[in-house]
Amino acid sequence: MLVRWLLTTMLSSATATSAQPYLLVLGVPHFANHHRDIVNANVEDVLTPARQREIERLVTALAATRPNHVAVEWSTTKQASLDERYAAYRAGRYVLSSDEVDQIGLRLAVMLNLPRVDAVNWLEEAPGTDDDYDFGKWLTAHGRSDELAKLTADGQQRTDARDALNRCRPIADWLRDLNSPAYVAWDDSLYFRIANFGDAVNNPGAAWVGAWHARNLRIAGNLRRIAGEPGDRTVAVFGAGHADLLRRYGTGMGFEVANTNAALPPPTRSRCLAK
Template identity: 30%
Template structure:
């Protein structure tokens, strides 16, 4: 996910790690350093030709970070470059190709789109090896398979108000109670890490994109961050408001890219997808497709 509490948090008793709970469950990381590189790819297939002429369609894949992070709720992939995991990633790509997306949108800001597509062009010419990052491992492979010429960045970076929230919690002696939220996030990450060790990446993505997974990511903000202080104008209100504002900006970026005959695929952290799914499920202008209709657990 990508809304984090970055500042170092301290209670009166002992220092705490950075509270990176809001995004760590399942999103793309913007700076994935020390990423290794990979492998050759299968040939491309013909571009999509048959598209609905009624309304555009959107499907949203909520992900965890293939490149491991230090977030409390991070799901850890230990062996992303192993033959087994690489095979699983290619299987996910084959499944998503059945959705027939005409545009692939990823968790990068629009200003990064030119750099992204320079990388993609090099990848098509076998001059760019894919880092362990779902944007590349899934997004680039799928775009190549479908004969796409580009991908699209739709993220929006914002200061959510981390420092104000942390200062408020410390000032009012609320950090110890807030640690329960951190613990819940950590438990969620560990639970899914254990699941991933025994199951495929595809099966893990299915569990993340269930109602249970969406509810966790949404309610982390609404049931826990928002209620971390009872004061009328607490920074927690601003924090959660900014988180929703950020996702509204992302929705706007999606909408302005979407054309009448498009089948849009969004690849984004599950902290975002939980909210974006709410936005699009009841839309009157864009048809919504459940991503789990295209992911199989076989």
């Protein structure tokens, strides 16, 4: 069944003709549980044999889209360190960590025998001062700190429920959920709530959301620079919060943006995996 599906995917890609560069953005949870966001997933160990088989199946499906670039959430200023890691992995001197850069990005690039993995993230300081973006401080000063507490609690409750469900379904289904229109709409709603954390004179919430959009515009611009020529085909692996913006900005920058979920392995029956 998987072989037939992969063959169909490859034939469909091969017969498609477009002068536009191709971009598939794969939104993922942070497999290594960095916990740097307002709302954080708690991903179970992806290094177990069962989860590793699922990742291999996922990467095989992504390879069927025939990318000649794999781009990851790694700062452009640190491309050299990513090159070193990739070279060590290709030479058998590096064991993959649980991070999605390794598990999906490096693994996919090696499967395709690509010369490098592209670092396209932007992590520099936004213009202005910290206070320009500190909506938490503003809310506290204006007696509205409960609004941030509610947003965080609502988001974490929903994320925790998804984490519980994920323990009983394969990784491809985690990603199908995170790249669905329903998840995108919910994720967008959080940013729009944050954008109202301010007033007509000083709105650090709107400034923070604006900086988030600016960051993703820079990332999309980096993608365009490294893989924006006709015939280029890119799989970009990023935290799920980035994915929809990168798709939108990628479209605006001239990419043929793929339907991510159509490239994932077919859904399978949910079941609880033994730990």
